[in-house]
Amino acid sequence: MLQGSTWGRWLFLGIFLGAWQVAAFVLQSDQLPGPIEVMQSLWRHLVDGDLLSSVLVTLRRVVLAFALAMGFGVLIGFLMGRFPVVDTMFDGVLIMGLNIPALVVIILCYVWFGLVESAAVAAVAINKLPLVAVTVREGVRAVDRQLLQVGQVFRVPLSRRLRYIYLPQLYPYLMAAARSGLSLIWKIVLVVELLGRSDGVGFQLGTFFQFFDITSILAYTLAFVFVIYTIESVLLRPLESRLTRWRS
Amino acid sequence: MNLCEVRITRKAFDGVTVLSEIDLSVAPGSFTALVGPSGAGKSTLLNVVSGLDSDYQGDLCWAADDRRRVGYLFQEPRLMPWLSARRNIELVMPEPDAAVARIDQLLQRVGLTGRGDALPGELSGGMQRRVALARAMAIEPDLLLLDEPFSSLDEPTADGLRRLLIALCREQGNAVLLVTHNLREALSLADRVLFLSRDPATIVHREELADTPRDDGQLRDPAGLLQDLLARHPGILSGIVQSGDRG
Structure with missing residues (x-):
């Protein structure tokens, strides 16, 4: 039997689709195709193969940029939270990184490194990295010192201290960094593709924009939403519930 | 000396x-x-x-x-809330992989036989201190x-x-x-x-x-x-x- 929250979610979706269809029917405009038309377009792009290949190319960039941003961001954030001298060193750069517009970083990466794949991935990772570092730094600062003292007194080896004392306290912060990071990376990857790549969802959306093909734009957006929901429900939520099981 | x-x-x-x-x-x-x-x-x-x-x-x-x-029993039990009683003891032992029998013995000695898999939050204050005592004694x-x-x-x-x-x-x-x-x-x-x-x-x-x-x-x-x-x-x-x- 479905629970109340699931009912609510389906009910909202139904109302949303219904309102969309009604609005499209009333307006009768190319600029607002109805959901049925968008689904038909989605199917067409799927059958043609362009949708799947574009999503896979974008997904690959997202995964690479995400891994780079999380890897370096966690390392820098951890060191900043743990050692005040590192915090002082990187704090100014971090504030700058947080506030420089994504577009500036993308343009500079393309200008300096050329219109190549590595520049595209680096631009996305650089945009995301400061946010991860700040989140992890706050997590490290909030770590329970009394529990750390246990590891220190009992001379627990560093690898075990990191895994069993530090990490479990950092999980909520790492999950927050991953979630916010993923949403930001999706958005930036599309801009990067629009500006300097010849494949991927961003490039395709740029092409559709030139032809004012709103139906295809919405079809691609729908496919994208599906991918995001899949990652959230298959990967992030189960992972989060597993890591924070002890809280219940 | x-x-x-x-x-x-x-x-x-x-x-x-x-x-x-x-x-x-x-x-x-x-x-x-x-x-x-x-x-x-x-x-x-x-x-x-x-x-x-x-x-x-x-x-x-x-x-x-x-x-x-040096073993230390703090004012508070200071157990890792995400680790079971057994894993809390195992954490401080020099060779955790070879410690199963020793942990069982310690748990039995502090009157917690069968509660080794419980998380600290599932144990009473007195039990948590027993685990902390077992942990302190585990390193001999x-x-x-x-x-x-x-x-x-x-x-x-x-x-x-x-x-x-x-x-x-x-x-x-x-x-x-x-x-x-x-x-x-x-x-x-x-x-x-x-x-x-x-x-x-x-x-x-x-x-x-x-x-x-x-x-x-x-x-x-x-x-x-x-x-x-x-x-x-x-x-x-x-x-x-x-x-x-x-x-």
Whole structure:
């Protein structure tokens, strides 16, 4: 039997689709195709193969940029939270990184490194990295010192201290960094593709924009939403519930 | 030969002297209690001995520096809430992979057979302290440091844990250094009681109790000792024990 929250979610979706269809029917405009038309377009792009290949190319960039941003961001954030001298060193750069517009970083990466794949991935990772570092730094600062003292007194080896004392306290912060990071990376990857790549969802959306093909734009957006929901429900939520099981 | 010798000339926080002229030696297998008022700096002293605090003037000498093992029972159990009782003990052991039988034995010894997979949040306060005691004993410490570990428990539970502590220390032969504001607790457990003053903390009196009989695994009855102590040193309790401890 479905629970109340699931009912609510389906009910909202139904109302949303219904309102969309009604609005499209009333307006009768190319600029607002109805959901049925968008689904038909989605199917067409799927059958043609362009949708799947574009999503896979974008997904690959997202995964690479995400891994780079999380890897370096966690390392820098951890060191900043743990050692005040590192915090002082990187704090100014971090504030700058947080506030420089994504577009500036993308343009500079393309200008300096050329219109190549590595520049595209680096631009996305650089945009995301400061946010991860700040989140992890706050997590490290909030770590329970009394529990750390246990590891220190009992001379627990560093690898075990990191895994069993530090990490479990950092999980909520790492999950927050991953979630916010993923949403930001999706958005930036599309801009990067629009500006300097010849494949991927961003490039395709740029092409559709030139032809004012709103139906295809919405079809691609729908496919994208599906991918995001899949990652959230298959990967992030189960992972989060597993890591924070002890809280219940 | 002493297991450990502590000489603290001065320990200060923000320019305020907390510990001054502390001279303390711990013999192997001995049980020393330091009694002092709350806020005197007892925990600070244990932090120095444990190595958690190295910012002081003085010396800390160990008989065999490379082999010393220090167990610590804090005021709070300080268990990792995300690890089961078993994993909490395993965490501090030198070779966790080969420790299954030893952990089972310890859990059984502290009366937690079958609760090894429970998370700390699923255990009562007394049980959590039993796990913390098992964890401290798991490393087979040369010296066990106790920072008022039973102060927040009701008296029957605390007494049960004190008996368990005495029995485990007798089995393993480790030395114990207990800090407490509870003179009754000190007299019922220790072979030697040192009295600390405050502002700054310094040792003002040493009482040897090693000759006082104590049955195996049982607590010493502190009533007679307390009366005797008061008769010899009428002013010794001022500022140290709470009224309830005079009983």
